[in-house]
Amino acid sequence: MDITVAMARKSGEPLTIEEAQLAELKSDEVLVKMVASGVCHTDAVGRDAGMAGYPVVLGHEGSGIVQEIGSSVSTVEPGDHVVLSFNSCGVCDSCLSGHPAECDILNKINFGGRRKDGSAAITQNGEAVSNFFGQSSFSTYSVVSERGVVKVDKDADLKLLGPLGCGIQTGAGTVLQYFKPKFGDSIVIFGAGAVGLSGVMAAKLLNMAHIIVVNRPNPYRLNMARELGATDVIESKPGTDVVAEIKRITGNGTDFALETTGAAQCIKDSVNAIKPRGIDAVVGIAGDVTFNVNEDIMSESKTIAGVIEGDAIPQIFIPKIVKYYQKGLFPFDKLTKFYRFADINDAFSDSASGKVIKPIVVFD
Known part of the structure; x- marks a missing residue:
């Protein structure tokens, strides 16, 4: 399907808003319509240091609404509100013992620019584009492994929740x-x-x-x-x-x-x-x-x-933080400022200068 993305093409250069194509779902994946995405220092490192290679669609603190699920997905269904977090394999010793952020192939499937099977989730005119953190949330839609999807309460403001997937979870x-x-x-x-x-x-x-x-x-x-x-x-x-x-x-x-x-x-x-x-x-x-x-x-x-990532299991930890936020006991909304997707480079600049603590870009 056709998507609109914020693309990083060279080190240190501003992101550019471009059209690209999103691959079909695999059996263990989820299609998410993005509502918003936090901007994290790691995104700036990905832009400037080429962590996942170029060109790349960055973004790893996404929030959105499930549109479609693969045949083996059981934890979410279309219409669910979700926060996107890091990807993990689910079968190594660390994953099976409750430490998915120490997954044996964490770096490969989050910073390697490809899915676990080596295929590209995003292409442009037939050429592969690197993805990031298994989600590339600076995009209107994202294909994400079920391991990186966290169902959240629909009563919570979905625009706010993306940063729970990385920065807030880490601290x-x-x-x-x-x-x-x-x-x-x-x-x-x-x-x-x-x-x-x-x-x-x-x-x-x-x-x-x-x-x-x-x-x-x-x-x-x-x-x-x-x-x-x-x-x-x-x-x-x-x-x-x-x-x-x-x-x-x-x-x-x-x-x-x-x-x-x-x-x-x-x-x-x-x-x-x-x-x-x-x-x-x-x-x-x-x-x-x-x-x-x-x-x-x-x-x-x-x-x-x-x-890494607070040594948390996102599917357990993030919903708990949402509940504390709803009770007024974890007011992370005080850190945030919203930006239009078209103004994503302003969000990066304000974050780098210290003017804003946690920028969030919002999709129309």
Whole structure:
């Protein structure tokens, strides 16, 4: 079928609105008419670093309405409202043990640009176009594996829900699913973007003793952190000893650190800010970081871990977050701003500048 997409053709260039073609459903796939899609930092990386190759239709925080299902699909039906999340194989040890974000072929089927069987979901004039995260949600319609489709309550505003599929799931899931804090525990969160602030809201749900947010000077984001539940905020700027300030607030560091920025200095600070036996989860896209393993990690029995998608099962986790949102206990709508699909490059620009925390493009 013919679709309209936002296409990335070269590194760093604006996306272009173009016509393309969507493949027929396979037995385990779902056709979704897109209603909206969040814009995530990972989309910007996909645009600039060519994670899935070019040309590519990006987008991985989609929400929409099921139009058609493959012959083996049983979890959704036409008319259902859905959020799209990451794809997984469903049969490896990680998937079968409840950790689909650690799927053996996660990178292949989310960033390889093709379906699991190697075929192209999107073509243009007979030439294959790379898809992204198994969904390519910057498109009027999307063909998605059943593994990446999450049925949600029709009473919730579908336009808002797409970011639950990645950024919000990552921040909140890391706190609720991976850390699983106990009474009186404390956390420091590096970065007041959508992922970090989702971690703040999750920590607030658990009434953690200290919820500390570290961010570059940005009154809007730091005030938002306070509004959403941060007990303390620290401006990371020249002359500020972030680790010393965290230890001044807590006495001996925090039990947990959530590092969302991917910046080398922030990663080092996040390790040094946790107390002995503390756990540091790095969820941002990062490069090389130098540690003294003995002094920074081993001698205090610390753990540093990479956590993907909050270690969550989307079909279980996302509906729970929707319920908390509906009760007013997880107000992620405060992070969002809507854009027309035609203005998608403005959404990218506003996200990069820090002007907007979570842009969402809406299809007519």
